[in-house]
Amino acid sequence: MDFKQEYIEEVKQILKSLEHSIMLLDNQPNNPEQIDNVYRYLHTVKGSAGMFDFKEMERLTHELENIYSDIREDLRAIDENILDLTLHAVDVLNDLIEENDDGGASQQIIDSIISLRGSSGEIITSADTTSSTKQKEAYAIIFTPTDSIFKRGINLNAILEDLNELSWHEIIIHNESIPFVDQIKARKISSWLEILAVSQEGVESIKDIFMFLNDSDYQLFPISNKEDFHSEAYTELIKLTDEEANWRIEKFKTFDQKLFLKEATSEEKPAINKEEVLKDLKSVVVDLVPEEIETSSIENKTTGSKSKKNSHVNVSTEKLDGLINIVSELVTFRSEMQHLLSEVEDEKITEAVEKLENLTLKLRDSAFNIRLVPINIMNVKLQRLIRSVSKDLNKEIDFITEGLDTELDRSIITALEAPLMHIIRNSLDHGIESPEERIKRNKPAKGLLKLYSYNSGDHVFIQIQDDGNGIDFKKIKEKAIAKNLLSATKEYTEKELIAVMMSAGFSTADSVTTVSGRGVGMDVVKKEINALRGEIDISTEEGLGTIVTLRLPLTLTILDTLVVKVSNEKYLIPINEVEYCYEEEHSKLFKTNRHLINYENSFIPFVSLREFFSVEEYPEKETVIIINKNDTRIAIIVDDILGQYQTVYKPLNELIQDIDCFSGASILGDGSTALILNALKLKP
Amino acid sequence: MKNIVVAEDFGVSRKIITSVLTKAGHKVMEAADGKEASMLFDGRNVDLLITDFNMPEMNGAELIKKVRASEQYSFIPILLLTTEVNESKIKMALDENITAWIKKPFQSDEFLKVVTKALR
Numbered sequence: 001m002d003f004k005q006e007y008i009e010e011v012k013q014i015l016k017s018l019e020h021s022i023m024l025l026d027n028q029p030n031n032p033e034q035i036d037n038v039y040r041y042l043h044t045v046k047g048s049a050g051m052f053d054f055k056e057m058e059r060l061t062h063e064l065e066n067i068y069s070d071i072r073e074d075l076r077a078i079d080e081n082i083l084d085l086t087l088h089a090v091d092v093l094n095d096l097i098e099e100n101d102d103g104g105a106s107q108q109i110i111d112s113i114i115s116l117r118g119s120s121g122e123i124i125t126s127a128d129t130t131s132s133t134k135q136k137e138a139y140a141i142i143f144t145p146t147d148s149i150f151k152r153g154i155n156l157n158a159i160l161e162d163l164n165e166l167s168w169h170e171i172i173i174h175n176e177s178i179p180f181v182d183q184i185k186a187r188k189i190s191s192w193l194e195i196l197a198v199s200q201e202g203v204e205s206i207k208d209i210f211m212f213l214n215d216s217d218y219q220l221f222p223i224s225n226k227e228d229f230h231s232e233a234y235t236e237l238i239k240l241t242d243e244e245a246n247w248r249i250e251k252f253k254t255f256d257q258k259l260f261l262k263e264a265t266s267e268e269k270p271a272i273n274k275e276e277v278l279k280d281l282k283s284v285v286v287d288l289v290p291e292e293i294e295t296s297s298i299e300n301k302t303t304g305s306k307s308k309k310n311s312h313v314n315v316s317t318e319k320l321d322g323l324i325n326i327v328s329e330l331v332t333f334r335s336e337m338q339h340l341l342s343e344v345e346d347e348k349i350t351e352a353v354e355k356l357e358n359l360t361l362k363l364r365d366s367a368f369n370i371r372l373v374p375i376n377i378m379n380v381k382l383q384r385l386i387r388s389v390s391k392d393l394n395k396e397i398d399f400i401t402e403g404l405d406t407e408l409d410r411s412i413i414t415a416l417e418a419p420l421m422h423i424i425r426n427s428l429d430h431g432i433e434s435p436e437e438r439i440k441r442n443k444p445a446k447g448l449l450k451l452y453s454y455n456s457g458d459h460v461f462i463q464i465q466d467d468g469n470g471i472d473f474k475k476i477k478e479k480a481i482a483k484n485l486l487s488a489t490k491e492y493t494e495k496e497l498i499a500v501m502m503s504a505g506f507s508t509a510d511s512v513t514t515v516s517g518r519g520v521g522m523d524v525v526k527k528e529i530n531a532l533r534g535e536i537d538i539s540t541e542e543g544l545g546t547i548v549t550l551r552l553p554l555t556l557t558i559l560d561t562l563v564v565k566v567s568n569e570k571y572l573i574p575i576n577e578v579e580y581c582y583e584e585e586h587s588k589l590f591k592t593n594r595h596l597i598n599y600e601n602s603f604i605p606f607v608s609l610r611e612f613f614s615v616e617e618y619p620e621k622e623t624v625i626i627i628n629k630n631d632t633r634i635a636i637i638v639d640d641i642l643g644q645y646q647t648v649y650k651p652l653n654e655l656i657q658d659i660d661c662f663s664g665a666s667i668l669g670d671g672s673t674a675l676i677l678n679a680l681k682l683k684p
Numbered sequence: 685m686k687n688i689v690v691a692e693d694f695g696v697s698r699k700i701i702t703s704v705l706t707k708a709g710h711k712v713m714e715a716a717d718g719k720e721a722s723m724l725f726d727g728r729n730v731d732l733l734i735t736d737f738n739m740p741e742m743n744g745a746e747l748i749k750k751v752r753a754s755e756q757y758s759f760i761p762i763l764l765l766t767t768e769v770n771e772s773k774i775k776m777a778l779d780e781n782i783t784a785w786i787k788k789p790f791q792s793d794e795f796l797k798v799v800t801k802a803l804r
Contacts, residue, residue, distance in 0.1 A: 151752070151781040153761035158804035187759075211801055212784045385726055388754075421727040521723050524713065 011049075011097050013316075014041050019090050022083055029078050038086070039068040043161065045093065056106045057096045063113040064089055069164050070117075085112065136167060138223040138252050138259055139206055141195040142237045145217060150187040154212050157184060162209045168255040169197040174238070194238065196223075196248060198255055223252070225260060320370060327367040328648035332667065334360045335645050372407040372554075375453050375462070378417055379404055385421050386449065389428045395447055396435055397428065402452035408460050412532050412552060416462075419525040423464050423548050424449065426522070431468030431546050441543070443467065459576070460552045467545040471538070473497050480506060498538050502526045533663070559649045561676065563668070564625065564638040566609040570674040572647060572666055573636070577679060579628040581641060586618045589637065597635050599626055606635035607682040627679040634679055649676070686710050686731040686803050691721035691747060692765065693739045697788065701734065704792045705799065718742025722750050725757060732803055733762045734786075752781055761802040 018041040021034045028034070046061035064086060070076040092109055095101040145156060163169045172194040173180050183189050199205045203220065210218050221234055228234065229245035240248070252259050334357055341353050383399060390397040408416070432438075432447035439445055450465040473494060480486040480500045492500075500506055502522040529536045534552040561572035580599075589597065589606070596603040604626070610618055625636045647666035652659075663678040688710050692698040695716070702712045713728070715721035719741040724730065733751060737744040744764055751757045761783040783802050786795060 148781070150759055153759055153781070153783040153802070155761070155804055162804070208801075211798070381727065418727040422723060425723055425726060521715070521720055524724070 008097055011045055012094070014045055015090050015093055015097075017041055018045075019087065022086050022090070025078060026080075026083055029083075032072075035068065035071055035078065039065065039072055042068060054096060056101070056103050057093060060089060060093060060096070060106050060110055060113075063110050063117070065164065066117060067113060073165070073167075075167070082116075085109070085116065089113075136198050136200050136256060136259060137202070139197045139199065139203070140221045140223050140229070140234070140248070141193075141197060141206065141210075141218055142221075142234075143193040143195055143210075143218040145189045145192070145213075147187060147189055149213070149217070152212070156189075159209060159213075163195065163197065165209075166205065167198045167200050169195055170251050171195050196251055198252065198259065225249075324367055324371070325648075327364050329667075330360055331364055331646050332648055335647075336668075339643065368409075368554075371409050371411070373410050373413055374405045374407050375413065375460075376404040378413065378420065381417065382421065382424060382451070385424060386428065389425055390447075393428060394434065395428060395432055396445060397432065397447050397449050400448065400450045402450070403454050404451075406453040406455055406460055408552065408554065412534075415528065415532055416550075416552070419528040420462070420464070420550075422521060422525050424451075427464060427466040427468065427546065427548075431466040431470070433469055455554070460554055462550040462552065463547055464550075465545060465547045470542040470544055470546055471498070471501075471540040472542070476501050494540075498540075501538075502536070559647050559664075559666070559676070561645055561647050561666070562625070563642040563645050563674065564609075564623070564636075565640045565642050566613065566638050567615045569613075570642065570668065570672065571609070571638070572645070572674050572676045573625065573627070573679065574676065575644060577627050577629045578625055579633070580626040582624050583621055584624050586620055586622050589622060589624075590618075597624065599633070599635065604633045604635055606637055608637040609682075610637070610639070612682060629680055632680060634682070636677070636679055636682065647674075647676075687713070687729055688732045688734060688799075689713050689715065689721055689724050689730050691715045691718055691733070691735040691739060691744070693717055693736060697736075697765075700792075701795075704796060708796055708799075718744065718747035718750075721747055725751060725754065730757065730760065732799065733757075733760060734799070735762065735764060737764060737766045748782060763798065763802055 018038060021037045021041065025031060025034045025038070042061045042065040046058055046065055049055075049058040049061065067076070067082060067085075071078050071082075076082075089109055092101060092105050096106055149156060160171070163171070173191050174194060175191045178186075178190065180191055183191060197206060203222070206220060210220075219233070219237065221228060221231070223229070226242075226245050226249050229240050229248060234240075249260070337353060338357065341349060344350070379401065386397055386399050427449060428447075432449070433441070433443075435445040438447065448465075448467040451462070452465075453460060453462045455461075476497050477486060477492065480497070481488045483506065485500055485503065485506060486492060502525075506523065526536055529550055529552075532552055534550055537549045537551070538546065539549070540546040559572075560575040562575050562578055564571050564573060584597075589608075595606055595608075597606050606624070608618075608622070619639055622637050623640055625638060625641075627634050627636060645668065647668070650665050650667070652662060652664055661678050661681040662675045664676045665673055666676060668674055688705055690698055690701050690705070690712055692701065692714075693716050698714055698716070702714055705712045713724045713730075715724055717740045718735070721733070721735065722742065733748070735744045735747055739747075742750070744766075748762055748764070751760065751762070762781075764782045764785040765788055766785050784798060786798060
């Protein structure tokens with residue numbers, strides 16, 4: 001999809017949200033949040049329309065934005081007529097973006113908006129009289145932006161847009177040999193601006209707009225009469241003829257005739273006749289009615305061609321998630337069917353069920369496929385990162401990839417990008433040595449960085465391997481001790497030290513030390529990976545290199561589980577964690593209270609779920625399930641195994657999220673719910 | 685919600701900034717020195733950098749230079765926290781391509797106002 005198409009899709013989405021906000025406003029006219037939303041949507045559409053040459057769209061949204069700007073500033077009350085007008089404008093905008101409008105309808109509606117604004121520009125509802133007691137003050141601003149403002153990260157467009165928050169303004173662009181928008185786009189400014197502005201909020205409101213600019217970038221002049229344009233300071237910047245000064249004063253007066261009359265307080269203004277205004281508004285809407293019919297007929301005419309144009313369907317992730325949800329429920333239902341019909345011996349039914357099963361699985365696979373993308377889509381980004389980082393560090397790197405056609409859920413890939421880049425950067429920065437150092441150590445001058453990926457079960461593994469110096473555990477320990485994370489007197493295994501390295505206090509501690517370990521920001525990475533229900537593991541060999549292994553679920557929703565029974569409850573254990581199951585007599589297990597069993601010639605701890613959940617009675621024959629997760633073994637004692645279910649993973653609600661012995665929940669075929677056990681967190 | 689990197693070696697100060705920004709609905713990534721902060725930029729789409737001037741490993745000026753050097757962040761808004769009262773030094777820092785400086789200590793509402801403005 002090219003940029004323009006992407007833009008069009010995006011605008012359509014925004015217009016939908018805009019419509020939605022208008023509908024909400026219809027019920028609740030004074031909802032400030034929705035008014036802000038409407039303003040923001042209009043603003044976004046306007047801001048981007050120019051870039052893709054949708055001139056009409058830009059004009060229309062600009063006019064509408066003015067209306068909502070007034071509403072935001074309490075200069076105008078929102079009413080049904082404005083909402084109608086906006087809804088109509090949304091339709092026209094939809095046509096404009098499809099290029100179904102020759103500009104006729106949009107011109108008409110722009111005129112209506114302008115006349116609405118003009119005829120009722122001074123509407124102030126009774127509730128807002130307090131703000132109207134503030135004096136309208138006129139200012140002229142000479143704004144001479146230089147290119148340096150871009151380097152400073154100042155958004156020139158935002159400044160110009162912020163001017164809309166004033167009561168009124170007019171920009172005069174001087175020296176515009178290149179269109180000003182193009183100058184901004186190219187970040188090369190040759191023009192300078194003279195801005196006439198009216199504010200009711202005092203001079204501070206204008207200074208706020210130019211908050212980040214230096215005094216040399218702009219100058220502010222209060223204007224109370226024509227002579228102010230001839231003042232010495234003003235003349236120094238721009239010398240105006242009498243005629244030009246007059247023209248500026250007249251411009252101000254187009255906004256408010258009484259602007260330069262002394263003591264033009266709101267009390268002296270004639271009271272606004274609400275009824276008259278309403279009549280004005282009504283007439284605008286009456287004008288609109290035939291138009292509405294017209295545009296809708298245009299729409300009907302063009303629906304045929306519209307669908308032809310888009311061979312590319314852009315589905316919102318929400319819809320996709322909906323589909324996946326239904327498919328997942330179907331998968332659960334299939335499991336139930338299979339269960340129910342396991343005792344039926346009718347061949348025809350068995351055959352039909354098998355067919356259903358096949359189709360369900362196919363449906364599931366293709367539904368998930370929609371979301372799956374190869375890891376390869378990150379490759380270019382990673383290569384660019386490696387190129388720039390190795391250049392920065394004066395290191396030479398061979399980057400080798402393998403298995404990048406492995407597919408993962410798109411949302412996982414997106415979320416994976418940052419941590420992966422972080423890991424690679426760590427490897428290049430702290431792992432791989434400088435070429436001189438490497439030659440000294442009998443290694444090739446070029447460092448090796450390998451990224452490979454493969455599927456295993458329902459998990460995807462991504463490994464990043466470097467042939468650098470490995471992790472310096474001594475340094476890690478020193479740093480951890482310095483930060484009070486470890487005790488200086490105890491011995492620690494490498495596994496424990498790696499765990500410390502990835503803990504939150506390690507890299508972002510308050511004390512300042514000169515020792516820089518390998519774990520820069522690894523806590524952030526770990527958190528990001530864990531949020532994907534993934535795991536990170538690091539293995540290292542001093543002097544030889546480091547391997548970081550990421551283990552990620554293929555999708556976030558489907559899980560193969562073993563259903564076990566404990567008393568009257570059912571629990572689920574992810575099947576890939578189950579290593580072995582067998583039956584054992586209760587008395588034998590609890591002969592001693594050490595809670596250990598002998599399995600494959602080693603003692604492993606066990607947790608009896610009955611004991612864990614404080615169910616006092618025990619069955620005579622218990623079932624032992626050996627769990628093996630990341631090479632850590634634990635045994636779980638349950639009453640019985642009920643079977644194997646493919647279940648839909650549902651995250652826990654936030655109230656019980658902190659209970660870490662459950663990783664989620666699921667709905668079983670019979671409609672009952674069961675919790676998914678996180679075996680390693682069960683404390684014996 | 686915007687992604688904001690906060691680089692500040694003084695823990696309490698960093699926590700305060702983080703809590704103010706988090707309450708305002710932003711996602712904050714904290715770093716205790718310039719080097720750590722610079723690592724948080726890759727692939728994360730950072731919208732704003734708020735950095736201290738005096739930090740270990742890599743000071744604020746070096747961090748800013750590094751961030752600006754990448755194409756993606758050439759024009760990102762950057763706010764510099766400083767206790768420096770010396771006007772000329774601040775002037776210099778301003779010219780060095782930052783959006784604005786914030787003098788410590790600051791009032792949280794004023795701070796948020798500047799942040800919101802910078803994120804526009």
